[in-house]
Amino acid sequence: MNCAECQVLIHALIDGELDAGHASDVEAHVATCPGCAGEFEAFRAMRDALAGAGLREAAPARLRARIEAALPAPPARAAGRLASSLAPRFASWRTFLGGLTLGTALSAAVAATLVVAVIRNDPEQRIADEVVSAHVRSLQAGHLTDVLTSDQHTVKPWFNGKLDVAPPVVDLTAQGFTLIGGRLDYIDSEAAASIVYRRRNHVINLFVARHSGAEHGGPRSETVHGFNVRRWTQEGLDFWAVSDINAEELDEFGQKFMAALQPPSGRS
């Protein structure tokens, strides 16, 4: 590592953005180079001063009230406040004060529901990240499938004894999604099945695990690190379809799969 590189990476080191290998490279350089050590010290001192100065500002209560007033009314409140959404900045003292008290009451309600929201959503987000990581790994490691076959009657029994669930395997070739095999993977520290499909040149990993959590969500789609993820719950199982095909096609895949699982009509 030379000083020029170090000058760039010093900031990432201070911010904890470097992976372990690069971090130790930069640290080793700083330890032996007085010039870079001085830079490191100075920037770190500055960062600490910035962090310690309390620069994050609290939004004025007035602003909070304005925004809450502009949102559609929650169940507890009378409707008809929408009109005030575009009210001028300082409408009147009366609305200002009224907004203030409302704001306080509402914040308490928001705080109460927030705890639930945070607890519920955090694992979900983490799992979505994990599912995408597993998808990426499957593409990189040359380990896309443990059992390579387009025959659903081969893939399904292959999972027997490897998992505590029997993942349904559906042949969707006729619908444009070719079954190419199955793989054992891990999601959220649990063994999970991945059923692998191909759409043109794109791989779709369909992860299947025993349903966890209380929520019975309908299909939901999101984008994580540029990959589309569609998740749903069906027949006591959680499904995550991950791919780089576009969201519409992935939705189509999900719908076709769900339809094929529905007994007994519609099976091809």
Place this chain on the structure above:
Amino acid sequence: MAGDETDERDRARRFRDAALPHLDDVFTLARYLMRNAADAEDAVQECYLRALRHFDSYRGPAMKPWLLAILRNVCNAEFARRAAQPAPSAPDADAPPAEATPQWQEPQRSPEAELLRRQDRATIRRLVAALPQPFREAVVLRDINDLSYREIAEVAGVPVGTVMSRLGRARSMLRAAWNVEVGSTT
């Protein structure tokens, strides 16, 4: 009909729960981008209204950067609108700092580090606010809004590498101004 209303309320409730906790962060960025409190408040309100309109298409991953990206668009749109009219000079974003930080100086944990540490809030605020736009934004998003490099890249719509270099430049400028401030020109 009643069902629609319930849906709408449910949607609004989900939006509140997800978006309102970030109000302080959104407001803070707005204060640094708009430079004036009243404009900042207007921008924040517009940001929340837009966010609500687009909440259905929100796909994650994180709410805070999403809101900050919307806020940034609102502010840029406002600047564009003003630029259409004659306006007081906008700082040239990519002009290099007149005086880059001296690269080499006293090696040890310098008195400079000590001085950098001892700056009061108002001064730091003023120095950050005086940075030219993309650099100011980078510092605020990183050191005040506490976003990761990747999130900053999303918000600013630039690659992570650009975030790193902007942050490096921003901190060098800030440090130079900071040293001028304490009169310890190094």
